[in-house]
Amino acid sequence: MALYNSIWIVFASRIYIALAGALALATWVILAWLDEYLFFEPILVFSIPSNRVLNFSLVVLISMLSGISISMNVFRLISLRRAFGKSGRTGLTGSTVAFIAGVCGCNSVGFAIISIFGTVGGLATSFVLNYQLPLRIFSVALLIIAIYSVSRNIVNECQLPLRPLAKMA
Amino acid sequence: MKSSFGTSRLLLALSGLSSKLNSTKKWWVILAIFTTVSVVTVGLILYPLASNQPSPTPASPSSPSKVSAVPGANPDAAQVVDSTLLKNLAGASPPLGSESAPITIYEFADYQCPNCQSWWISVKPLLVDKFIKTGKAKLIMVEFPFLGKDSFSSAQAAKCAGEQGRYWEYHDTLYSEQKGIDTGWASIEKLKKFASELGLDMEAFNTCLDSGKYSEIVKQSFKDGEKLVVPGTPTFFIVGPKGEVQKIVGSQPFVVFEKIIDSMLPK
Numbered sequence: 451m452a453l454y455n456s457i458w459i460v461f462a463s464r465i466y467i468a469l470a471g472a473l474a475l476a477t478w479v480i481l482a483w484l485d486e487y488l489f490f491e492p493i494l495v496f497s498i499p500s501n502r503v504l505n506f507s508l509v510v511l512i513s514m515l516s517g518i519s520i521s522m523n524v525f526r527l528i529s530l531r532r533a534f535g536k537s538g539r540t541g542l543t544g545s546t547v548a549f550i551a552g553v554c555g556c557n558s559v560g561f562a563i564i565s566i567f568g569t570v571g572g573l574a575t576s577f578v579l580n581y582q583l584p585l586r587i588f589s590v591a592l593l594i595i596a597i598y599s600v601s602r603n604i605v606n607e608c609q610l611p612l613r614p615l616a617k618m619a
Numbered sequence: 620m621k622s623s624f625g626t627s628r629l630l631l632a633l634s635g636l637s638s639k640l641n642s643t644k645k646w647w648v649i650l651a652i653f654t655t656v657s658v659v660t661v662g663l664i665l666y667p668l669a670s671n672q673p674s675p676t677p678a679s680p681s682s683p684s685k686v687s688a689v690p691g692a693n694p695d696a697a698q699v700v701d702s703t704l705l706k707n708l709a710g711a712s713p714p715l716g717s718e719s720a721p722i723t724i725y726e727f728a729d730y731q732c733p734n735c736q737s738w739w740i741s742v743k744p745l746l747v748d749k750f751i752k753t754g755k756a757k758l759i760m761v762e763f764p765f766l767g768k769d770s771f772s773s774a775q776a777a778k779c780a781g782e783q784g785r786y787w788e789y790h791d792t793l794y795s796e797q798k799g800i801d802t803g804w805a806s807i808e809k810l811k812k813f814a815s816e817l818g819l820d821m822e823a824f825n826t827c828l829d830s831g832k833y834s835e836i837v838k839q840s841f842k843d844g845e846k847l848v849v850p851g852t853p854t855f856f857i858v859g860p861k862g863e864v865q866k867i868v869g870s871q872p873f874v875v876f877e878k879i880i881d882s883m884l885p886k
Binding site for chain 2 (some may be wrong): 497500
């Protein structure tokens, strides 16, 4: 119920819908490029190999959840004058884990990491690449927790001014 | 007393509202900056796409080693590729397809790379059917081991299988058996097991692998890849009949290869 209410509160404004959409799109473009679903050179092309449909679905899910989570946190920051709390950090952690899971690999970014950081970079890349799918699922879970947490905060904090009125009544 | 208390509460509320308004304004400015940065970031990413309209950009005969063959390719992104180095790669595999094919595709890959496996599963069969079996193109694999210690030994094992004329069968076995990086799937014992299952001469294979006969060649392959600015795996260089070169980075779909090869083939 808190989630439903807070989504209504936040996304009643078109600005937050636009912000969530822009953030989701930006996240999707970066993750799809890192994961080699989207290519810019030599020609613009997008494709989902049949053996990577699940991973791509998680990329889409993470992008959407990141857009929702970050825009809800921004709403909370702006409307309720609160500094980043636990929920805000969790939202960013979920997105960060998702990015790390995409960055390390045999793609150009992964190769650069190994070249720069040597053995440590290689070990980190191996770990991330071997556990890419569980890490992605973990980041989805983190984002869901973040959205739930921020939605509870939004609903609770929005109810604060009503309490004295309720007492008076 | 009551009135004074009420007034002070009102003043407090007003000052709170005022600071709230100031703060809200501040947050709107932050939101505006944040949104602008997001839009600019996405714009910067998407801007090259707008200038990437498909218009034929034929390879210049005067600069055959410039990456510019594909229609729609961004000429600004062209990189000079040493086509002489490509033709003289120490670690080049035996070609898959006809030696006399007009197009040569060089694939720099790591046997532990999941994107290379993905390309091997989804694109290579289509490439083989349309261009390799028909004698239009040949594929040459160049090992570029960088992901782990087993990448290096699996590259050497493939070379050892090549000594017995079974390079491409062993190559396919490695990709079909691929699991996590350095998880033991390509340990020396497993590499020998794969060779045994393929019916290779095990004495010759074991001697080859244990002696590290191809160690230097595989190291050289990696260095050659670095000279050619291979940024990751898989990376492809498609060399046309006139010596024009097109670089493809990543596990790109068949349509990209088809477009490039068709543009290079004589009409």
